[in-house]
Amino acid sequence: MFVTSEAAPYAKTGGLADVCSALPKTLAKNNSVKVVMPLYSSIDVVKYGITEYMHGCCVHMGNCEEFYSLYHAKDSGVDFYFIKFDKYFDRDGIYDTKAGEYADNPYRFSFLSKAAFQVAKDIEFVPDVMHANDWQTALVPYYLSKGWDPYFVNTSSVLTIHNIGFQGVFATDFLEYAAIDPADMHQWAFESFGAVNLLKGGIAFANKITTVSPKYAEEIKGPIGSSGLHEILNRRAADLSGILNGIDTDVWNPSKDSYIPHKFSVKNLAGKKKNKLALQKKLGLTENADIALFGFVGRFADQKGLYLIQGAIERAMNEMACQFVVVGTGDQKYEEYFGGLADRFPGEFGSFIGYSEELAHLVEAGSDFFLMPSLYEPCGLNQMYSLAYGTLPVVRATGGLDDTVENYDESTAEGTGFKFYAISSNALFDTIGWAVSTYYDRPKHYAKMQQTAMLKDFSWSSSAAAYEELYREILKDRPDIFI
Ligand code: ADP
Numbered sequence: 001m002f003v004t005s006e007a008a009p010y011a012k013t014g015g016l017a018d019v020c021s022a023l024p025k026t027l028a029k030n031n032s033v034k035v036v037m038p039l040y041s042s043i044d045v046v047k048y049g050i051t052e053y054m055h056g057c058c059v060h061m062g063n064c065e066e067f068y069s070l071y072h073a074k075d076s077g078v079d080f081y082f083i084k085f086d087k088y089f090d091r092d093g094i095y096d097t098k099a100g101e102y103a104d105n106p107y108r109f110s111f112l113s114k115a116a117f118q119v120a121k122d123i124e125f126v127p128d129v130m131h132a133n134d135w136q137t138a139l140v141p142y143y144l145s146k147g148w149d150p151y152f153v154n155t156s157s158v159l160t161i162h163n164i165g166f167q168g169v170f171a172t173d174f175l176e177y178a179a180i181d182p183a184d185m186h187q188w189a190f191e192s193f194g195a196v197n198l199l200k201g202g203i204a205f206a207n208k209i210t211t212v213s214p215k216y217a218e219e220i221k222g223p224i225g226s227s228g229l230h231e232i233l234n235r236r237a238a239d240l241s242g243i244l245n246g247i248d249t250d251v252w253n254p255s256k257d258s259y260i261p262h263k264f265s266v267k268n269l270a271g272k273k274k275n276k277l278a279l280q281k282k283l284g285l286t287e288n289a290d291i292a293l294f295g296f297v298g299r300f301a302d303q304k305g306l307y308l309i310q311g312a313i314e315r316a317m318n319e320m321a322c323q324f325v326v327v328g329t330g331d332q333k334y335e336e337y338f339g340g341l342a343d344r345f346p347g348e349f350g351s352f353i354g355y356s357e358e359l360a361h362l363v364e365a366g367s368d369f370f371l372m373p374s375l376y377e378p379c380g381l382n383q384m385y386s387l388a389y390g391t392l393p394v395v396r397a398t399g400g401l402d403d404t405v406e407n408y409d410e411s412t413a414e415g416t417g418f419k420f421y422a423i424s425s426n427a428l429f430d431t432i433g434w435a436v437s438t439y440y441d442r443p444k445h446y447a448k449m450q451q452t453a454m455l456k457d458f459s460w461s462s463s464a465a466a467y468e469e470l471y472r473e474i475l476k477d478r479p480d481i482f483i
Pocket residue numbers: 013014015016018297298299327328329354355356357360379380381382383
């Protein structure tokens with residue numbers, strides 16, 4: 001049973017949603033898999049065929065009973081259960097609005113985590129594993145470890161860290177509501193400089209902890225990579241592993257992508273050029289199939305290295321024959337900058353400030369290169385989408401970017417992308433220059449890399465098998481279970 005605050009296509013702010021949809025669907029080929037998440041009012045119940053399953057459900061929180069309804073949809077063999085509780089989930093945003101984070105987030109997500117246990121009982125499902133994701137559901141392993149309910153005596157927990165930059169740190173006022181024992185407010189559990197750190201508590205109590213790439217699993221053992229959680233992660237190192245995310249090859253597949261006007265494949269790339277022209281037209285660029293085009297899609301957050309892009313692309317457009325497109329939303333300073341840049345570089349720069357699934361696909365399909373200069377990147381999905389679409393990634397060698405992109409070797413034309421190491425706009429500028437010169441001066445190398453990239457297998461099958469192996473490992477500790 002997955003417990004998550006987002007899952008695609010119902011509610012998504014980033015890669016967490018993709019993973020909490022594609023991984024359960026892959027696991028469902030061999031297992032019975034349920035996903036529990038909130039029914040945010042933004043979820044279109046009609047479009048997704050979500051129907052009421054049960055009402056009058058109740059979970060005890062602090063000194064009150066919270067009553068909610070349960071909704072359900074079946075998708076690709078997975079049962080998705082949605083908790084309809086308007087007090088917490090009938091809002092404009094998922095976690096926040098432009099005005100900031102919802103002040104009651106610790107209440108909202110401790111409710112979700114506790115209600116998941118009630119959902120299991122109400123649907124009469126005894127999970128072997130409850131799989132929690134990020135700080136929002138990090139209380140699931142804690143509740144399980146308390147052994148409050150014999151119904152879950154055979155259930156183990158896994159906590160996956162998708163992004164350690166978000167830890168769910170809050171004042172202590174919700175402890176009683178969330179049933180966190182004040183005795184667990186110590187250095188090796190929830191306590192963090194006097195506040196409650198939900199992710200830290202999850203790390204302390206989960207049977208196994210995973211993160212979304214092997215490299216990131218190493219990075220988060222250090223003080224910088226862990227944003228301060230390295231001590232507890234080192235203490236739990238024997239139970240920590242990195243399993244690379246996969247991509248949903250039904251959704252991200254250039255030969256059957258319903259969002260792109262021209263389908264293409266590694267055997268026939270003609271459609272890719274046509275998508276490039278369509279993308280140029282859509283975002284107001286000069287239509288030219290032969291100019292090097294770089295794309296970016298992502299959250300406008302410092303994590304994504306946007307200030308490195310700011311420091312590099314104007315110079316690149318001034319000094320080289322290249323174009324840039326940027327699709328994203330988030331931090332206002334970046335929205336203003338990228339929203340206004342087209343005025344200064346007409347025909348060379350185009351942007352869409354907002355969230356658009358369709359444009360995200362078109363940028364992957366129509367660009368020649370994809371920019372991902374992240375300061376840190378637990379896994380990153382866009383670079384894998386790029387590889388599948390023959391769009392060579394330009395990445396900083398960190399976390400999952402380092403694990404999934406192979407650097408270009410000019411002597412052999414091997415590799416799938418272009419890497420740089422320093423957190424510096426100059427390093428990014430130089431690497432953009434390297435990509436541009438490869439595109440114009442060594443087109444055979446570019447074509448070979450494109451072929452290599454498109455033939456890589458980033459489907460979920462091997463990663464899902466790694467999760468199954470991990471689940472089996474925790475079940476092995478249980479003599480009562482026959483595997
Ligand atoms: P993160 O989870 O840190 O945001 P990932 O690369 O793992 O980064 O996943 C980001 C996901 O969100 C991708 O599926 C990407 O296409 C999508 N995405 C991000 N911003 C936008 C946007 N503005 N419009 C459409 N899709 C977006």
